[in-house]
Amino acid sequence: MFALMQSTRLESLHLSVDPVTGLKAVIAIHNSRLGPALGGCRYLAYPSDESAIEDAVRLAQGMSYKAALAGLAQGGGVAVIIRPAHVENRAAVFEAFGRWINQLDGRYITAIDAGTSVADMDCIAQHTQFVTSTTAAGDPAPHAAMGVFAGIRSTAMARLGSDNLEGLRIAVQGLGNVGYALAEQLHAAGAELLVSDIDHGKVQLAMEQLGAHPIANEALLSTPCDILAPCGLGGVLNRTSVTQLRCSAVAGSANNQLTHLEVADQLERRGILYAPDYVINAGGLIYVSLKHRGEELTTITAHLSKISSRLTEVFAHAQAEKRSPARVADELAEKVLYR
Structure with missing residues (x-):
């Protein structure tokens, strides 16, 4: 894991598990030199936890490069929520994720990505302001x-x-x-x-x-x-x-x-x-x-x-x-x- 972080110059890697809702999530923050990290939240099944982490790290690096060449005052970050085979309450998973994002105090702002929807972002927004792609913000x-x-x-x-x-x-x-x-x-x-x-x-x-x-x-x-x-x-x-x-x-x-x-x-x-x-x-x-x-x-x-x-x-x-x-x-x- 540390070798991957070093090779991609990743700034920080955050992991969270919530046994109540079943949340298993990764947030990778690649670079915040230009501003707070911004990037999508994926909700996908992965063959292993390691593959989910690697996906988050690679995507976060790409988001940093994307923001840099687009001339945005943003850093690059990505979240991955590992989708289990069965989910009892999807809304609860994303609300728990929103509470976790809020603990990072603005270092990472999340958005819609593969496997997530505007409705998911609305659930996150109930617990943090550090989210976009909501119903109010609009689909990108x-x-x-x-x-x-x-x-x-x-x-x-x-x-x-x-x-x-x-x-x-x-x-x-x-x-x-x-x-x-x-x-x-x-x-x-x-x-x-x-x-x-x-x-x-x-x-x-x-x-x-x-x-x-x-x-x-x-x-x-x-x-x-x-x-x-x-x-x-x-x-x-x-x-x-x-x-x-x-x-x-x-x-x-x-x-x-x-x-x-x-x-x-x-x-x-x-x-x-x-x-x-x-x-x-x-x-x-x-x-x-x-x-x-x-x-x-x-x-x-x-x-x-x-x-x-x-x-x-x-x-x-x-x-x-x-x-x-x-x-x-x-x-x-x-x-x-x-x-």
Whole structure:
């Protein structure tokens, strides 16, 4: 555990167990140099406690880098609640989690993430002010999708020479809140959609509403397309899966898409342009951060527009230096965090 903390420069790791409600949770605070840590709360089943901790640590690091390159006065943090096989009272679990967050006295602010909902955030908010993505604050998913859509246009311009998405084959892996909202925007822009999701109902909806072509989950990565948009859980790009890709670029909303940084070099060698995940998917963090600070929607929208220019900057550095955009983005973020 300490080796993982040291290798990622994690600031602190907090664990909590509440036998009354069944809460088992992890909060990882990566870096608070720029401000209090802000990041999502995941509610997922994990194969082991160690894997839950590792997920929290990796995600927290990504949130620090995301905030740094998005120009936000926030640190990076993430919470993981390990979902048990059976839950008697879900609301009680999240209320207990809210009481625990409050004990950190503002060092960590939580938000919606994989497996959690606005209703869960409302439960947390009964016991702490250090939460956003509540009913009152609003769901960040549409804004996250907006940022990814703009980033896909920038990626298309850098790799294909035009930001016009009409007629492009774009494969969307994962139709959750962000993935589906992104698919709607891509459809409106005239893109041809290939979609996959473990929830067949969401795939069916995309077929009916967006004219999407369904692709089996195990076949999507090897299906020819212009742009692959991973929008589910992380780890989709590994040393094996990258050899199967038949696309010109990868640009999606999922966090921690790369299992290792070396995979980014593998993409570069194959001539596949990679949009660093924490750059392109910063829209959700921008929304929850600025909303929590009381900013108006016009200010938030203006800040969202910076995602495209930041991504273009990363691509330009990468092209000039003949390196992966992932390595360039890491260095740019570390200059902000550790200067």
